[in-house]
Amino acid sequence: MxxxxxxxxxxxxxxxxxxxxxxxxxxxxxRSTPGIVADPGDVAQVAAGEEIYQENCASCHGTHLQGQPDWQKPMPNGRMPAPPHDQSGHTWHHPDRLLFDIIRDGMVPPQAPPGYESDMPAFGERLGDDDIAAVLAFIKSRWPQKIRDWQAEKTRQAR
CATH class of the missing domain: 1.20.5 (Single alpha-helices involved in coiled-coils or other helix-helix interfaces)
Known part of the structure; x- marks a missing residue:
């Protein structure tokens, strides 16, 4: 029984x-991130974001957002090279929420599958929320308007 x-x-x-x-x-x-706005039209935010990007991101993602060569092919260690953040990459395929989380937390679950190994560090201890939003504003400011509009709609849908 x-x-x-x-x-x-x-x-x-x-x-x-x-x-x-x-x-x-x-x-x-x-989880929410109140007050986070990455506005590619905000000249001051974009300028701040460019400075932060050059200091923290350009060594891997390139000074012109071009990423590493052969970014779509695994390196010998099995990890993926840093992708471009310009229109040739896929950054613009993702909503702001995901991009923010990747910068803050690195490529860890839920942003990546369990066990995924990446060279993308977490910047949450080094950069504040406004700094991360500024980096995103800078990246987005370099995209053509059509891509900005598409990505903005993707961000709205994800809310």
Whole structure:
């Protein structure tokens, strides 16, 4: 009798634990960042973002946002080279929320699959939220208007 109850209860407990993990992951992924605005039309924010980018990002992503050569092919160590942030890359395919989280936290779950190894460091200890928003404003300011509009819509849809 006890064995039957346990055998019916165990699958339910496993399912509940799985649901809890999924819900927790979603909550972490969608945590809010109040007051974060990356405006490519804000001249002061873009200028600040360019300075921060050149000091913290350009060594890997290039002074002109060009990324590393062969950025779509794994390096010998299995990691991916730094991608470009200009229109030739895929940065603009992602909403601001994800881009902000990658800069702040690095390429770790939920921004990347578990076990993914990346050379992208977390800048959250070095850069404040406004600094990260400024970097994004700078990057976005270099995209053609059509790409900016598309990415802005992607950001609106993700909210």
């Amino acid at each position: 006890v064995m039957k109850k346990t055998s019916r209860l165990l699958p339910r407990l496993v399912m509940a634990a799985g649901v809890a993990v999924v819900v927790a992951s979603l909550l972490v992924q969608w």
